[in-house]
Amino acid sequence: MRGLTSQEAQKRLVEYGPNALPEKPSEPLWQRFLRQFQSPLIYILLFALAVDLGLWLYEGAHGLPLEALAILAILILNATLGTLQEKRSEEALRRLKALAEPMAWVLRDGRFQHLPSREIVPGDVVRLEAGDRIPADGVLLEASGVLVDESLLTGESVPVEKRVRDEVFSGTLLVRGRALMEVSRTGLRSAMGRIAGLLAEMEEEKTPLERRLEAFGHRVARWVMGLAAALVALGFLAEGFSAQVLLFAVALAVAAVPEGLPAVLTLALALGVERMARRKAVVRRLSAVEALGSVTVIATDKTGTLTENRMEVQKVVGPDPQRALLAMVLCNDADLETGAGDPLELGLLRYAARHLNVQQVRHEHPRLSERPFDSAWKYMRVTTPEGSFLKGAPEALIPRLALSPEDKASLLEQAEAYAKEGFRVLALAHGEGEREEGLSFLGFVLLLDPPRPEVPEAVAKVLKAGVRVVMVTGDHPATALAIARQVGIPAEVVATGDEIGELSDEELLEVDVFARVKPEDKLRIVEAFRKAGEVVAMTGDGINDAPALKRADVGVAMGQRGSEVSREVADLVLLDDNFATIVAAIEEGRSIYENIQKFIRFLFSTNLSEVLV
Structure with missing residues (x-):
């Protein structure tokens, strides 16, 4: 097996694109700044600012337009606060993302090379070992005791066994074994990419605050503009065209609009964000x-x-708890010190370590022979000088016990009842010498992914x-x-x-x-x-x-x-x-919401008095 040549890989990289999800281009600062002005209340203030500046120019631009400058200061302060806060949050996430670029061992030009995952193309052969994140979708060419954690993709907490010709998916984790994989799909065509594509089709939803403020802003805008238009019409009917009437209408509009609301909203939310960041x-x-x-x-x-997201033993039930502990330690390929191995087997060792010395037990009971676990027979056997210890699925081990059909049926019913309570159930058994039939029952191990x-x-x-x-x-x-x-x-x-x-x-x-x-x-x-x-x-x-x-x-x-x-x-x-x-x-959030409600009530009471005056 030689893998792809560098030239062929380069050609496919051009054809299929990099093995990465397309990144959304960062929004320019000026665009983000302008987006802060998208609100009906801001539109009224912008309209009032434009009219006020227009009248100031119309009257000869004498003195400073203080009202216009005050409105402008509020608008710029609000937009600046919003922009800076969004920028800071984005930078915090960027730092989180840039921890390390994923790498993979890829067979190129007849030898394995350590390459960035984004350079992988369909047809590449990738070497995977326990602890590796699978970089693309593919099919297993070789598989030795492979278990894959697909919880990120499926939500299943129990790793899935994979064999030669089985498909594996990008983003999942190899928790046990070694494998060679031929890449079939990369980037947007992979399992992760398809979900990212589904996201691209979805529109950004407004939050409840944004929806309520939009409705509130539209209501205020309609009333304020209606009131100002009525005043202008009455003034023109009484006095004819007059800049004073227009100025009075604008003053009324600015007095009625809670111009401090956008700035206070942004400030209240920004302070909330700061407090959240500390948490x-x-x-x-x-x-x-x-x-x-x-x-x-x-x-x-x-x-x-x-x-x-880790399996823990809740209890061991059965006639021989001491030997059951021995089976949990000896019929086990995991290493507690390094944390390497199947998460379920590590869970067994953590439980056993509370009752006995794992290293000492393994030293005193060396392996003479073994049968590794396989989904075809659903159990594992390890033979030591003390006899054979077996662990596996209840439906696979119970028929091998030296018990009457009634007793076997009763044990299977017990295992089913534990499974209905939400436990993952393992059976443990023991036999004299090297044997897999006529066994004595040691007990059930009940495991859960604990809260x-x-x-x-x-x-x-x-x-x-x-x-x-x-x-x-x-x-x-x-x-x-x-x-x-x-x-x-x-x-x-x-x-x-x-x-x-x-x-x-x-x-x-x-x-x-x-x-x-x-x-x-x-x-x-x-x-x-x-x-x-x-x-x-x-x-x-x-x-x-x-x-x-x-x-x-x-x-x-x-x-x-x-x-x-x-x-x-x-x-x-x-x-x-x-x-x-x-x-x-x-x-x-609730405290911020209450503060915003209080402030709106305060603003409207003061603004109403301004309008009446």
């Missing part, structure tokens, strides 16, 4: 801080957001504040329901991805836990809640969460564990991946 949250859009205060529904991902410790308190706070929490995950319904109840989400109704298509929008609103969902299901869920008048915050870290993050009123992405795609479209990025930070953001 490890980067706000990408100023108005998103207030939008968090208006949130009525949080649609949260499970894997890695509510949970730690993050801060989540139950955060969920309780959010529920107390009147915000509904629903779970949206790609995981098994029983697992999702178990975690929902552990973290305190009131979960009664569960719907799977297959059922979502058959439910009406009204029926979707009754669901508390959505399981086995696809990216398009997440979009529909967010849209159904928004259609019902809810203000939706969507949290997530995966590539598969990105379209729904963009469509939600507030998209919240994880900064450390989150995919680049999800961070790009989010309104809020949590640098410490802490779910509890969302609670702080909601509190911050």
Whole structure:
């Protein structure tokens, strides 16, 4: 196997383009500055400024136009504050993104070369090892004990076993084994690229604050312009054309318009952003801080957001717990010290290490022979001087036990009952010498992806504040329901991805836990809640969460564990991946919203007195 030549790779790079998602060009500073003027209230102030300057020039430009200069100062201050805050947030995200350019071992000109991932083209052969992020879509040419974590793409917390000729996808993680992959799709054609393409077709949504201010601005503009026009008409009827009448109408318009509102809004939101930054949250859009205060529904991902994204043993149940611990250590290829290996096997070792010395046990029980795990037989065997230890799926090991058919059926029912409670169930067995039949049963190991410790308190706070929490995950319904109840989400109704298509929008609103969902299901869920008048915050870290993050009123992405795609479209990025930070953001948003309401009431009371005077 020689791979592509450098010339052929260069030709394909020109044909297919780089293996990277197209980056949105940064908005020029002047364009960003001008965008701050897009508001009906600002339009009235600009109109008043133009009329005031026009009349000043018409009357011979005597003295300084103080009213015009005051309006201009307010407009420039507001636009400058908004522009600077957006720029700072963008720079913080750019620093996060520029941690390191991904590299890959690619077979070129007959030898493996360490190349930037963006230079990979279809037809390249890439070498993958445990811990590598898969750089493009492809097919496995060689696979040795390969397990791939696809949680960023599918939401599934359990790694998937892959064999020769199986397809693997860009953005997923090789957690165990070694492989050679032939690249089939890169850039926008890859799994990650297709989701990015779906995002490009979606329009940017306005936040609740932006929508309310727009409606409020239109109402104020209509009243103010109507009142000014009526005054001008009455003045012209009484006195004929007069600059004084026009000036009076403009003065009335400026007095009626809360000209301080844009500046105070921007300042209040900018201060909120500063406080959020101190709590490890980067706000990408100023108005998103207030939008968090208006949130009525949080649609949260499970894997890695509510949970730690690692399998942990909850308990071991069975007739021989001591030997079960030995099986967990000996029938295991992971290394606890380096953290290398299958996440599930590492979870077994972490549990066993609390009860015995892992290194000492392995030293005292050397391996004589083994049968590695394979999905064809669904178990693993390791033979030591103490006999054979086996671990595997209950349905694969229980038929091999030296028990009566009734006892075997009873054990299978137990395993099924544990699975319905949301556990991942492993069976452990032992046999004398090197054997795989006539075994003695040691016990069941019950594993869960545990909730993050801060989540139950955060969920309780959010529920107390009147915000509904629903779970949206790609995981098994029983697992999702178990975690929902552990973290305190009131979960009664569960719907799977297959059922979502058959439910009406009204029926979707009754669901508390959505399981086995696809990216398009997440979009529909967010849209159904928004259609019902809810203000939706969507949290997530995966590539598969990105379209729904963009469509939600507030998209919240994880900064450390989150995919680049999800961070790009989010309104809020949590640098410490802490779910509890969302609670702080909601509190911050509500306080800002109350301050804005108080200020509008104050402004209108003073402006009304000005108009009456």
